[in-house]
Amino acid sequence: LLLGHAPRAAAAAAAAMRKRSAPSGNGFSNNSADIGNRFTPFRLYTTSNDIHARRSPFCSTLREMIGLDATSTPTAAAGPSNSPPGSSELGPMKWIVIFNYLIDYDFLLDEIPELLSLDRVVVFYGSPLNDGGPLVFQRATSAADFVRLVPSDPRSSKYNPLPFKMDWGVHHTKMFLVGYENTLRVVIHTSNLRRRDFDDNTQGAYVQDFPLKDKFCAVAGGGGDSGGSEGVGVAVRQDELTRQHGESEDLYLTSSSFEEDLIQYLDTYRQTKKYVWPLEHGADTTRERIPLLLTQVLRRYDYSSAYGVLVPSVPGYHRLNNCPFGHLKLRDAVRRHTPA
Numbered sequence: 314l315l316l317g318h319a320p321r322a323a324a325a326a327a328a329a330m331r332k333r334s335a336p337s338g339n340g341f342s343n344n345s346a347d348i349g350n351r352f353t354p355f356r357l358y359t360t361s362n363d364i365h366a367r368r369s370p371f372c373s374t375l376r377e378m379i380g381l382d383a384t385s386t387p388t389a390a391a392g393p394s395n396s397p398p399g400s401s402e403l404g405p406m407k408w409i410v411i412f413n414y415l416i417d418y419d420f421l422l423d424e425i426p427e428l429l430s431l432d433r434v435v436v437f438y439g440s441p442l443n444d445g446g447p448l449v450f451q452r453a454t455s456a457a458d459f460v461r462l463v464p465s466d467p468r469s470s471k472y473n474p475l476p477f478k479m480d481w482g483v484h485h486t487k488m489f490l491v492g493y494e495n496t497l498r499v500v501i502h503t504s505n506l507r508r509r510d511f512d513d514n515t516q517g518a519y520v521q522d523f524p525l526k527d528k529f530c531a532v533a534g535g536g537g538d539s540g541g542s543e544g545v546g547v548a549v550r551q552d553e554l555t556r557q558h559g560e561s562e563d564l565y566l567t568s569s570s571f572e573e574d575l576i577q578y579l580d581t582y583r584q585t586k587k588y589v590w591p592l593e594h595g596a597d598t599t600r601e602r603i604p605l606l607l608t609q610v611l612r613r614y615d616y617s618s619a620y621g622v623l624v625p626s627v628p629g630y631h632r633l634n635n636c637p638f639g640h641l642k643l644r645d646a647v648r649r650h651t652p653a
Contacts, residue, residue, distance in 0.1 A: 354620045358504060358516040375424050375511065378518055379491050380498050381406060404494035407591045408433035410607060412488040417507035418446025429453045432591035435607065437462055437582070439484035460584065464628040474583040475629065482628035490611070494594070495530065497523045497614040519621055523614040526567055529554060551592035552603040559609045571619035576608050577637055578625035622646040
């Protein structure tokens with residue numbers, strides 16, 4: 314759940330981000346003349362009927378939402394964009410993390426066959442429906458991992474790593490975290506990943522891109538050489554720098570409330586498995602890469618331009634004071650970001 318807002322700090326940060334040529338809209342703007350340059354992070358999924366008719370500029374396909382297909386609408390930063398599918402300003406997709414309750418894997422692969430060729434795919438899901446679907450991925454690629462989360466299972470069990478059992482608890486988050494060359498795309502949406510949910514129901518999404526933090530841009534720009542990166546030696550790789558950043562004193566100095574809310578929410582999953590991520594930019598790929606937690610990878614990005622406030626819902630028991638989840642977080646967000 315998100316509460317949309319556009320405070321001055323976020324607007325200024327977004328302007329600065331666009332100024333240094335980091336993608337901030339990538340087609341997610343209205344193409345009407347009067348509001349053609351307005352950034353619109355909240356979108357509706359287009360239906361199969363819309364594809365064959367004149368569809369609203371505020372509607373996008375699943376592939377457009379995650380950045381694989383370029384839209385024909387102008388961007389807030391770069392003007393009109395009619396680039397072909399897979400060749401937008403984002404560059405090639407490197408990795409993806411999928412969160413959903415109910416997934417039809419046949420539908421997912423029909424829509425996004427590129428999943429089988431990515432270097433890292435992680436899927437968090439809740440429903441056992443079509444539970445054999447992950448086998449399709451695992452037969453085709455060793456880069457995909459599937460994690461089922463069931464808070465109603467016995468505590469500290471295979472599908473419930475929590476130290477307690479919630480009888481009615483479910484994993485219901487619907488989100489994509491998509492890694493591109495220098496950008497993270499965050500898509501938080503409302504739809505189960507099955508065709509009838511897209512075709513028969515109205516579904517919406519928050520979509521926004523976030524650039525790398527400056528220290529990672531310096532390394533990326535040097536093709537694996539740190540160049541002028543602060544306090545980093547020559548030829549520091551992205552995975553090494555990512556691990557160092559998680560242990561450094563400036564971790565929270567370069568953070569933002571959106572980043573902390575996202576990381577805090579993912580920490581409630583209690584997932585400690587580390588993966589090898591495709592983070593390098595032309596570096597020596599013969600060297601063994603360092604496994605990293607998802608949260609370590611997400612710390613690489615600058616979320617200061619976020620146009621939303623994360624309001625996570627987490628199974629468990631929470632104290633009333635300073636609760637970072639649920640309706641109490643929503644209450645605090647409304648108080649902080651809306652006029653009295």
